[in-house]
Amino acid sequence: MLVVMSLAFAALVGRAFWIQVANSDFYIAQGRARYQRRESLRVPRAKIVDRNGNILAIGEPIYDLWVDPNRFAGASTAQLEIVSSALDVPVERLKRYRLASSRFIYLKRLVDVDTAELLLAKEIPGLYGVRGEKRYFPEGALAAQIIGLAGRAGQGVEGIELAANKWLKGSVERRVVVVDRLGRVVEDPEYAGIPEPSANVVLSIDRNIQRMAFDALKQGIERSEAKAGCAIVVDVVSGEILALVNMPTFDPNDGAGKQMTPTRNRALTDAFEPGSTIKPIVVALALEKGVISERTRFDTAPGTLRFHGKVVHDTSNHGCIDTTEIISKSSNVGMVKISELLSATEMWRNFRAFGLGGLPLSGFPGVTAGVLHPPTRWRPIEKGTMAYGYGLSVSIAQLARAYQVLANDGVIMPLSLYHSEGGHLPGTRVISSATARSVRWMLEKTVEPGGTATMASVPSYRVGAKTGTARKNDGNGYRSGQYLGIMAGIAPMSNPRIVVAVMIDTPTRGTFYGGPVAGPIFARILKGVLPYLGVVPDKALIAVGR
Known part of the structure; x- marks a missing residue:
């Protein structure tokens, strides 16, 4: 017996040594794991x-x-009623949960903290929460x-x-x-x-400017009973986007409405043919190349032009007009004649330099580069139609960036949705300052009486803008009776601060032309934004040195 007991104690001592000394780390870890x-x-x-x-x-x-459910079965009827009242869940459903065979059932998600913590504090059997x-x-x-x-x-x-x-x-x-x-x-x-x-x-968004643009776009779409629309406000010098609004929109706080939410940011993702808003870009190239001047005259009579088997139309017979009037009266015939002084390669390079055919900003999902085919694919008729905005496509953000070049004395800036306190990146010169000023002068004439953009005028401020009316293309051809009303412009003209561009998709009430459809929206945005930015009215200032 003494030998047996001695051996037993020896075994215990050996086991204790094994656990507490030789292999202690393993057992301590196993204990902590529990x-x-x-x-x-x-x-x-x-x-x-x-x-x-x-x-x-x-x-x-x-x-x-x-x-x-296994532990929830122990909840009393009174406790079930407390849960039912707090979470608006029927008591009968709670009773069925107690009979379920699973060990996990979601009771309710997205419960506010006060309600959830009050229920959890009651220690109801089987009720748990995840923060x-x-x-x-x-x-x-x-x-x-x-x-x-x-x-x-x-x-x-x-x-x-x-x-x-x-x-x-x-x-x-x-x-x-x-x-x-x-x-x-x-x-x-x-x-x-x-x-x-x-x-x-x-x-880079300014909430107050965003509100001004939002309200103006909403009112304009309701007035024209349009399908959709978008607008953008860009800081001329930095390229920062101060406002970017889209209609239709949605409330992201409405959980019930997230099944079919119109999350597409049309101003960045939708491309369309820009119509006459592209004309100042082409004129800028012709001025830069020296093939025309502001006063070069073109005969646009009788308001139509047979060109490579097609007929180009103006809205009326403008007769013999100069370059400035081609822009202010928006003559398609005049633009075709200007395009004949330029090569396809020159026009393509100019479009690219103004940001067309490339992404207007990076880092945002779904941004479109639009469509700008290489010049080797252009037929003579396409070179002519591109001069007045058909045959290429742009987004409203690309259009605003192109006008930013004109506003910024010929220097292009990348657009940005992020605000930088430390200054902005340097831009790239596209055209000379003199050419940019000449085109701005033409845009200002377009807003004056006799021009096509008179609806864009703003009291006390000098404004320059260009309208555009384009037939709607769904990828399979033009839709009968469906148009886009477009306007892009700059203000104030004495010292440009902002560029505003507006696109209205399929207006169905009243006219479909860009001036009366998009012009009032453009003007209302400027009326709010310019005083808000502290811009001094400059209408009384005369463009000395023209």
Whole structure:
């Protein structure tokens, strides 16, 4: 017996040595694994703000509540009624959950923090919650297509939420927690409060200018009963986009309406034939090449021109007019005659230099480069029609960027949806300052009486603009009776600050011409934006030195 007991104690001592000395690290780790768990804690998604710090998108804490039917069966009738009242879930449904065979059923998602924590504090058997976050958009539909949407997993799925996702989502923090036998956290020794989110993403958008453009576009679409529309406001010097609005739009806070939301940002993703708004770009090339001047005269009578088997029409017989009048009266015949002084390669290079056929900005999903075929594919008739805006396609953002070149004394800037406090990138010279000033003079004449853009005039300010009316092309040909009304322009002409471009898709009430359809929208935007930016009225100033 003594030998047996001695051997038993020796075995125990050996076992104790094995556990506590020789292999202690393994057993300590196994013990900790039964009460400790490493959790990932995602940093809250960063805010999106406008150039003045106004919040456009922010994370809002929420809970997803779920039940374990096996334990939820122990909830009393009174407790079920409390849950039913707080979450607006029928008691009968809650009773059915208690009979389910699974161990997990979502009770309700996106529950506000106060409601969820009040229920969880009542320690109802089988009721659990997972803390999460959803995005809230304080301005609602105002900038919906710019901001976009973020998914349940904290990933951007549309707009800036997608484009700037790597800056918005931040990093993932890890922590060690103590759990009970059911895996519930009972102690968090490393808890130090909710971690700080990443730095805000600051957009170039100005909320107030965005509101002005939004209201003007909405009113214009309602007046013309149009299918859709978009507008853009660009800072001339920096290329920053101050406003970008689209109709129809949606409220990103409306969860019920997200099944079929019009998230497409038409100003960046939709390309169309620009019509007469392209004419100043072609005239700029002809002036730069020295083949014409402001006063070069062209005979446009009788208002039609047979050209390579086709007939080019003007709205009326303008007779013999000079280059400035070709722009102000929008003569297609005159533009065809100017195009004959230029080669296809020269026109193509000029379009490219003005940003057509290329992306107007980078880093935003779905941005279109439009269509600009290489010059080797141009037939003579196509070279003529491109001079007045048919045969190529652009987005409203590309059109605004092209006019920015004219406004910025011939220097093109990349457009941007992000605000930079440290200055902007240097631009690239496209045309001379003298050519840019000459074309601006023609655009200003277009707004004066006798021009096609008189609807764009603004009291107290000198404005230059060009209208465009284009037949709608769906890719399979032109649609009968469907048009786009377009206007692009610059203000103030004495010292250009902003470019505004507007496109109205399929107006059905009244006229379809760009002047009366898009002009009032253009003018209303300028009436609000110019005083807001502190621009001094310059209508009394005379263009000395012309």
